[in-house]
Amino acid sequence: MTVTADRFDDALRAGPRVVLQTPEGVPLVMTLASVGERAYAFTIDCLFAAIGLLALLFLSLLTQFAGSSLFGAVFVLAFFLLRNGWFLAHELRSGRTPGKRRAALRVVDARGGPLEPLAVVVRNLTREVEVFVPLVLLANPDFVLDQGPGLVRAVGVVWVAGFALVPFFDKKRRRIGDLLAGTLVVREPRHALQADLVAGAADGEDSRGEPAFEPAQLAHYGVYELQVLEKVLREEPTRSLVLDAVAEKVMRRIGWTGDPREFGGARPFLAAFYRAQRARLEHDLALGRARQSKTAATERGSRPSTMHRNSQ
């Protein structure tokens, strides 16, 4: 089963997690957004804002409004509002901008409480210095530091560019605006409610009877292996070499001597084993002694990181 463990281990892909204490008293486990995901969301938002300005320009060209000086006023005002207001308005309304929605990210209060409107304002006001000033500085240093000796300018560039790099060094990946506002940006994955694998028996998936497992045969694996098996069953197609290989390994380990074809092949056999193993481990869990993994009771007793939810 270790063959498949690498392929399916979510912990290898997931970012650092944070635990939010909700007012209801149930802690929520969330995954922090990576810097790349946030940059992606930000780029999308900038594109939207730029499209807004271009649309305004295009409309005014059509109506010959562009020539009048009132247009200048409207354009400058629109630029101000888009630059400062786009993020603000969206995050105030729903806690995420269209870019964050596409990247499946959300702004949350770091302490798990409600997201204060002023906190949203704070994190968006500081974006000016964290993002726009370094960008302008990189594009055209003269614009910000118009006169001054070369050394001062070099120090200025490094100093200001440093602000943009804070999320790379903070262990919760906060930018300065997040630090000031007490907010975090987390992933908001969507998980659909999938069929319960235990329900398979009730649906008459297998008409030739279930393989029965002795208590001793259910004592080999722990929670970690059960959940790897769950992933295999959910993600592999019915006729899969992986299923055959896993079934063979399980049979060898638990000392099962029958032929899985007796029950319709590797999948029904593994499904039945999953049901029996889960019933056993959940029973142990209720008694507070569920085994964490096949190695847990023997030598090291180390727990896989995916198990932290069930470990206490």
Place this chain on the structure above:
Amino acid sequence: MNAPDKVTRSFAFRRDRQASWRRLERTLTAAESHGLGSLTEKDLLELPTLHRAALSALSAARAISLDQALLAYLESLAARSHACVHGVRGRPLTALLRFLRESFPRAVRAHGAAVAFATAILALGVVTGFAVTATHPEYYDSIVPPGLAQGRDPSASTEDLREGLYSDGDLVDALALFASFLFQHNAQIGILCFALGFAAGIPVLWLLFTNGLTLGAMSALHHGHGLALEWWAWVLPHGVPELLAIALCGAAGLMQGHALLLPERLARAESLRRIGVPAATIVLGAVALLAIAALIEGFFRQLVHSVAIRTSVAAGMFILVTAYFAFAGRRER
């Protein structure tokens, strides 16, 4: 064959609750795409109940279920529901009125020391700029950027300077451009001042001081040509709200610098977080003041040339602003 609910408690647990989870999911999807306002009254009343039920189901599932897919589903459902139930709230207009009546003046009073300090730095800049220009006019050019001076420099005649104080806007939309430009320019400076605060407040001190320098230098120039009264009548109607706004933004920046350098017994991140909200309140109020200043600068100054009216408007602004910060939001409501 065993019946599944005998096999695992978690199966029965899920079977009995999944209808309510799906109902919550539907409500959340509707609320996320069209807002809480789009929900029917029944859905809205049901939401807190369903939210608490989902959280307690999550808590129970963590304890009894080893179904990873179920746990992932409940985690994501609870997170969405948490965001929906505890998300940002409030009607914009009510929030704006409360902000102006209570939050803003209270935040300014609560951090009066920082505001006073920022004002002092600004005033120091004015005095320095004035003194330097009055004694050494040759430094004027290095204090006032040529773009801002627009010909108002030591080489200009008294007539040129006087003309600058009474220039006419010929088109209303030219004025609109002016106002909008100033609003954008000044508001951006204010926001910058706030945003630079976490850089230990040093850039803020510099911004405050140089803003003061410019004003002081130009004042000295006009004083030198005997245009003192006209100059202050020209500057102060918009100068009162504008200088105050700059001082407020500076104060907000200094508050953050202080929180960063001297966090007392708090962690620096926590110390910054505590000052973030009051500082942003002050900056937002300052942006509103800058909007007022830009309107006065763009319209009133171009349309009204009488020194008497200009002076009384300046005095009126001063009294208004002082009264606002002295009295607004004192009473608990």
